[in-house]
Amino acid sequence: MELISWKDRFPKDGRVFETENGILYNADCLDILPQIPKKSVDLILTDPPYGIGSDEKNGIDYKDEFYDVDKVSKLFYDILKNNARAYVFTAQKTFIQVANGFTNSGFHLHQTLIWHKKNLIGGSKKRMYDFTSSYEQILNLHKGSPKPLKKEGLIDVLEYPQPQSNYTKDRRCHIHQKPYRLIEFLVYVSTQENDIILDPFAGSGTIAVAAERLGRRWIAVEIQPGYCTIAKERIKYYASIKPLFGFGG
Numbered sequence: 558m559e560l561i562s563w564k565d566r567f568p569k570d571g572r573v574f575e576t577e578n579g580i581l582y583n584a585d586c587l588d589i590l591p592q593i594p595k596k597s598v599d600l601i602l603t604d605p606p607y608g609i610g611s612d613e614k615n616g617i618d619y620k621d622e623f624y625d626v627d628k629v630s631k632l633f634y635d636i637l638k639n640n641a642r643a644y645v646f647t648a649q650k651t652f653i654q655v656a657n658g659f660t661n662s663g664f665h666l667h668q669t670l671i672w673h674k675k676n677l678i679g680g681s682k683k684r685m686y687d688f689t690s691s692y693e694q695i696l697n698l699h700k701g702s703p704k705p706l707k708k709e710g711l712i713d714v715l716e717y718p719q720p721q722s723n724y725t726k727d728r729r730c731h732i733h734q735k736p737y738r739l740i741e742f743l744v745y746v747s748t749q750e751n752d753i754i755l756d757p758f759a760g761s762g763t764i765a766v767a768a769e770r771l772g773r774r775w776i777a778v779e780i781q782p783g784y785c786t787i788a789k790e791r792i793k794y795y796a797s798i799k800p801l802f803g804f805g806g
Contacts, residue, residue: 762788
């Protein structure tokens with residue numbers, strides 16, 4: 558047991574839930590990120606708001622407002638350790654803006670990953686593109702030269718079904734919720750046990766859940782109190798279940 562907890566280095570205000578491995582904040586990430594020590598995080602994995610939708614389910618009036626890419630990316634760069642990765646989800650319509658913001662802040666855009674929603678047949682009723690969109694992009698950003706991933710032979714198209722509201726497992730409770738298995742995969746191949754993972758746009762807490770179950774330390778920030786409540790319950794529930802792939806270490 559550490560004499561001084563690793564969590565003592567991180568902000569005290571705004572904490573609404575903690576485990577031995579993690580801290581959940583109910584706060585604006587622009588208030589929390591400047592308080593996080595520089596070069597203290599091993600991986601940033603996050604799904605920021607795209608600015609393309611809203612949600613009034615679960616009694617939460619959620620407005621999907623696009624974030625300040627320039628400000629956030631600079632803070633990310635300072636917080637992330639040297640020779641480490643950041644994975645940032647983005648939409649097609651904002652891809653160029655997001656990519657430019659992060660590269661201007663010092664990140665190297667090493668690769669763009671594709672999350673293919675293989676169960677999305679008809680697509681959304683709301684048409685934003687000429688062709689039905691069945692994928693989202695994930696920026697694989699490097700700060701320096703990270704260690705190789707745990708597995709070899711990986712491909713850049715990741716096929717996982719989109720969470721649905723009628724699922725019994727990985728049930729959808731956020732408009733932009735990502736599949737648990739996709740997040741667990743990224744966490745597993747990119748980190749070691751006790752590494753610290755940061756998600757400043759936590760939503761329903763999927764990234765924190767994966768980190769908790771795989772024995773990683775995590776910092777999650779969510780501005781909506783309602784989603785913090787959902788994230789807390791998901792972390793408590795899913796942390797008691799073995800990882801879906803049997804990952805560990």
